[in-house]
Amino acid sequence: MGEPFDLPSDPIVDEIRAAAGRFELGQRYRDLDREPAFPWREFRALGEAGLVGLHTPTALGGRGLSVERTGIGLFHLGYLGGTAFAKLSLQPEFSSVLAEHGAAPLVDEWFRPMVRGERLVGNQITEPGAGADAQAMAMVATPSGESYLLNGEKSEAAFALDAGAAIVYARVPGPDPRREITAFLVPQDLPGISRTLTAGDLGERWMRRGTVRYENVSLPARYRLGAVGDGFRYVRSELTREHALLAAIYLGVARAAWDETVAYVGERKAFGRPLSAQEAVAFPLVADGAELQSAWLFTERALQRLDRGEEADSGAALAKWMATEVALRAIDHAIQFHGGRGYSKDLPHEQRWRDVRSGRIAHGPSEVMLHIAARRLWHRTPG
Numbered sequence: 001m002g003e004p005f006d007l008p009s010d011p012i013v014d015e016i017r018a019a020a021g022r023f024e025l026g027q028r029y030r031d032l033d034r035e036p037a038f039p040w041r042e043f044r045a046l047g048e049a050g051l052v053g054l055h056t057p058t059a060l061g062g063r064g065l066s067v068e069r070t071g072i073g074l075f076h077l078g079y080l081g082g083t084a085f086a087k088l089s090l091q092p093e094f095s096s097v098l099a100e101h102g103a104a105p106l107v108d109e110w111f112r113p114m115v116r117g118e119r120l121v122g123n124q125i126t127e128p129g130a131g132a133d134a135q136a137m138a139m140v141a142t143p144s145g146e147s148y149l150l151n152g153e154k155s156e157a158a159f160a161l162d163a164g165a166a167i168v169y170a171r172v173p174g175p176d177p178r179r180e181i182t183a184f185l186v187p188q189d190l191p192g193i194s195r196t197l198t199a200g201d202l203g204e205r206w207m208r209r210g211t212v213r214y215e216n217v218s219l220p221a222r223y224r225l226g227a228v229g230d231g232f233r234y235v236r237s238e239l240t241r242e243h244a245l246l247a248a249i250y251l252g253v254a255r256a257a258w259d260e261t262v263a264y265v266g267e268r269k270a271f272g273r274p275l276s277a278q279e280a281v282a283f284p285l286v287a288d289g290a291e292l293q294s295a296w297l298f299t300e301r302a303l304q305r306l307d308r309g310e311e312a313d314s315g316a317a318l319a320k321w322m323a324t325e326v327a328l329r330a331i332d333h334a335i336q337f338h339g340g341r342g343y344s345k346d347l348p349h350e351q352r353w354r355d356v357r358s359g360r361i362a363h364g365p366s367e368v369m370l371h372i373a374a375r376r377l378w379h380r381t382p383g
């Protein structure tokens with residue numbers, strides 16, 4: 001496309017292009033919307049190709065790329081395979097609490113196989129009464145001899161039926177309610193666990209979200225991840241990286257829609273000339289291209305700050321907020337300028353829009369992203 005619309009580049013991109021062609025990720029992304037199921041075949045194939053866990057340390061079986069290079073890789077996975085395969089690649093990142101705070105046998109049993117694309121670990125934070133305000137969670141883990149007894153309900157959880165285990169956050173009752181939230185790895189086949197699917201999602205249907213109920217579930221203490229009361233601190237530091245990396249995915253998906261639309265309006269004729277000759281078509285597309293690129297540069301800065309170990313929560317949160325806003329606008333224009341077919345499943349744009357739309361809610365709603373930035377701007381301590 002050329003300056004100022006260059007795509008981000010890195011040697012990993014060649015591998016991603018080759019894998020996307022070999023495993024037909026573009027087509028499989030479309031299939032997943034029609035027949036929602038966890039794509040085990042592609043997960044394993046991407047794992048074997050070394051494309052699951054781009055940022056995961058090599059000692060744990062990952063690629064050990066910097067956060068910035070991981071972001072570039074995810075941008076291109078989003079470009080070629082929609083949100084689905086990029087998020088699969090990112091799956092170990094969503095479980096870094098297990099990798100960093102789990103006992104070695106748990107890491108061997110669950111984390112390493114996930115990087116190979118063989119096992120899936122979910123994350124369960126949200127509850128019916130505690131979503132954006134996750135610290136209001138009520139689920140309890142009561143110490144009972146060498147075990148904990150889990151009671152409560154987790155909702156909105158991705159892979160509710162497909163994950164073999166989940167990182168679950170629950171309160172270990174203590175004198176200070178602010179020091180109760182604790183992380184556990186919970187195999188999902190323990191007695192007392194029941195799982196149901198949500199009625200049907202707008203997008204990202206392959207995630208098969210649902211509700212997981214825990215009734216007197218006995219969990220050996222060795223499944224606790226890290227210290228009692230530190231669960232929320234762990235998840236907070238993981239979330240910062242996630243926000244910036246998710247931004248990269250959404251921008252990659254939107255950029256694919258934009259590229260296809262730029263090409264299409266150059267060819268498609270209406271009123272005796274190409275659509276691109278209409279300023280009402282050309283100008284919004286030029287503006288989208290500039291906005292997508294600005295959001296990428298903003299995201300890249302957050303990724304670089306993370307690599308340097310600098311404070312990045314505000315920049316990463318704003319990157320996710322900005323990326324979803326800009327991406328949804330660009331994809332909406334892609335639907336619009338493809339006309340009637342743009343509104344149909346003939347083309348991938350409507351699916352892309354529905355999938356990226358989750359980014360305004362999942363991993364913290366947009367309002368919470370702005371809240372994180374406002375807190376930093378006025379030097380308020382994390383609440």
Ligand SMILES: Cc1cc2nc3c(=O)[nH]c(=O)nc-3n(C[C@H](O)[C@H](O)[C@H](O)COP(=O)(O)OP(=O)(O)OC[C@H]3O[C@@H](n4cnc5c(N)ncnc54)[C@H](O)[C@@H]3O)c2cc1C
Pocket residue numbers: 122123124125126127128130131132133155156157158159204207209358361362363364365366367368371
């Ligand atoms: C595709 C998808 C996958 C998900 N996967 C998982 C998963 O695997 N595990 C998991 O635990 N959860 C998951 N979630 C749940 C997600 O994290 C929550 O939906 C999200 O945190 C919001 O919580 P809530 O739904 O309870 O909304 P609420 O907390 O009730 O908030 C509703 C709305 O109110 C607004 N709002 C909330 N707080 C504020 C505020 N402080 N200021 C201004 N406005 C505010 C926002 O617009 C928000 O969307 C997923 C969600 C989606 C959509």
